[in-house]
Amino acid sequence: MREETQSQLVGRLLTHIDEATTDVSEHVSLRSSDPYGDEEVYRREVDRIFRREPFIVAHVTQLASPGDYVADDLLGVPFLLVKQSDGEIRGFVDLCRHRGTRLVAPGAGSAVAEGFTCPWHGWRYGLDGGLCGITDRQRGFPGIDMARRGLLSLTTEVRHGFVWATLDADGERGAAELADVADVARQLGSLDAEFTDLGLDTHTVYGHSRRPGRFNWKLGIEAFLETYHFRWLHPAMKKYVFAPDLSLVDGIGRHVRLVAPKKSVLGNRDLRPEDRRIRDHATIAYVLFPSTVLFLEKRHITVMSMRPTAVDACDVRFLHAVREDTLHRRAYYDDNIGKFMDAAAEDFAALELAQDGFGRPGAVRAPGHGSVVFGRNEWGLQLFRANVDAALAEQDPALSEKEDRR
Numbered sequence: 001m002r003e004e005t006q007s008q009l010v011g012r013l014l015t016h017i018d019e020a021t022t023d024v025s026e027h028v029s030l031r032s033s034d035p036y037g038d039e040e041v042y043r044r045e046v047d048r049i050f051r052r053e054p055f056i057v058a059h060v061t062q063l064a065s066p067g068d069y070v071a072d073d074l075l076g077v078p079f080l081l082v083k084q085s086d087g088e089i090r091g092f093v094d095l096c097r098h099r100g101t102r103l104v105a106p107g108a109g110s111a112v113a114e115g116f117t118c119p120w121h122g123w124r125y126g127l128d129g130g131l132c133g134i135t136d137r138q139r140g141f142p143g144i145d146m147a148r149r150g151l152l153s154l155t156t157e158v159r160h161g162f163v164w165a166t167l168d169a170d171g172e173r174g175a176a177e178l179a180d181v182a183d184v185a186r187q188l189g190s191l192d193a194e195f196t197d198l199g200l201d202t203h204t205v206y207g208h209s210r211r212p213g214r215f216n217w218k219l220g221i222e223a224f225l226e227t228y229h230f231r232w233l234h235p236a237m238k239k240y241v242f243a244p245d246l247s248l249v250d251g252i253g254r255h256v257r258l259v260a261p262k263k264s265v266l267g268n269r270d271l272r273p274e275d276r277r278i279r280d281h282a283t284i285a286y287v288l289f290p291s292t293v294l295f296l297e298k299r300h301i302t303v304m305s306m307r308p309t310a311v312d313a314c315d316v317r318f319l320h321a322v323r324e325d326t327l328h329r330r331a332y333y334d335d336n337i338g339k340f341m342d343a344a345a346e347d348f349a350a351l352e353l354a355q356d357g358f359g360r361p362g363a364v365r366a367p368g369h370g371s372v373v374f375g376r377n378e379w380g381l382q383l384f385r386a387n388v389d390a391a392l393a394e395q396d397p398a399l400s401e402k403e404d405r406r
Helices: 002-020 041-048 175-181 184-188 191-200 217-222 234-240 263-268 330-357 376-395
Strands: 029-032 054-060 068-074 076-081 089-093 106-110 131-133 153-159 162-167 203-213 248-252 254-263 282-288 292-296 301-309 313-323 371-374
Touching: 002 234, 002 248, 002 254, 002 263, 029 376, 041 301, 041 376, 054 076, 054 203, 054 292, 054 313, 089 234, 089 263, 106 376, 162 191, 184 191, 191 313, 203 301, 203 330, 217 313, 217 330, 217 376, 248 376, 254 376, 301 330, 313 330, 371 376
Parallel strands: none
Antiparallel strands: 029 371, 054 162, 068 076, 068 106, 076 089, 089 153, 153 162, 203 313, 248 254, 254 282, 282 292, 292 301, 301 313
């Protein structure tokens, strides 16, 4: 983030503090609650949004040496990331090309020298995904073209210290075409330069975890786009960090940046504008379209990825990365990350109660409970939902949700 941008953000915060205001939209937005529980809307979102966007799926320091791998799944698709001998990280669909079983169980490790062996029939694949061995080949598979039965490629790219993957596997595509699809810089827009300025690639992985979320993915993202709930849902925060009910909200392309100030931001008041800095005095939440939130803290980063598994459920992943020269401060990081995860648990509990009210497949919906209201002080939610609408409308204008304003 440029020094000029940091100074401007601090200036906006100090003005809001002096005037007891916050960033707001021009209007209150009344929206249908149907998209939180409509399975047809959910299928469209998966097909038209999630399968086309790059997601953060690992940190580059998890794949430090040739043969290191990470096996996981994204929207139900098993994938495998492998560090190559030339240093490149490549991605594959983690399914054997014989009978389709998962090749590598979820987790991380280092492959044996010859690569990966299918646990079902012993087919072997090299680190580059190529099929290099078929058991009983002469008798059972005499005419098979091994060059065409390698693992399906998955578009991957390393940027800002993270490994990004896109669900567009196609073994017939050329490398140049796949690279164009996974253009993370293009997807980030102007945030790409901001992340470069912040030095995100100087961090190293500290830990990761996952937890189920029994709520629609949009509902989950919306919880992290406003600070209006802090005073009520997270009362412990006022004791040590945040100025409640105050935030900065900026739409940056399809993404949203929210700045939640800490009380220490007041220390910038006596500094010259050009000397003001924001990272030490706020949590900055970058909501990366469609469902990733990158939380920038003073010395570490938390990436939260909400991967929908059903209309009313998500597989939520957390990845924590810290500045490499501060790895020894484990007590500090354990305390800070622990507080974040405690607050997230409070959020998730409230979200699951809200989803119960909006309805679940097979359940009876509460009569008359057909809309939600986004306040002027919930501008981030309005920006986010407008971006979802626009992404669906790019494919089919008739799918755009209607919004009544008042």
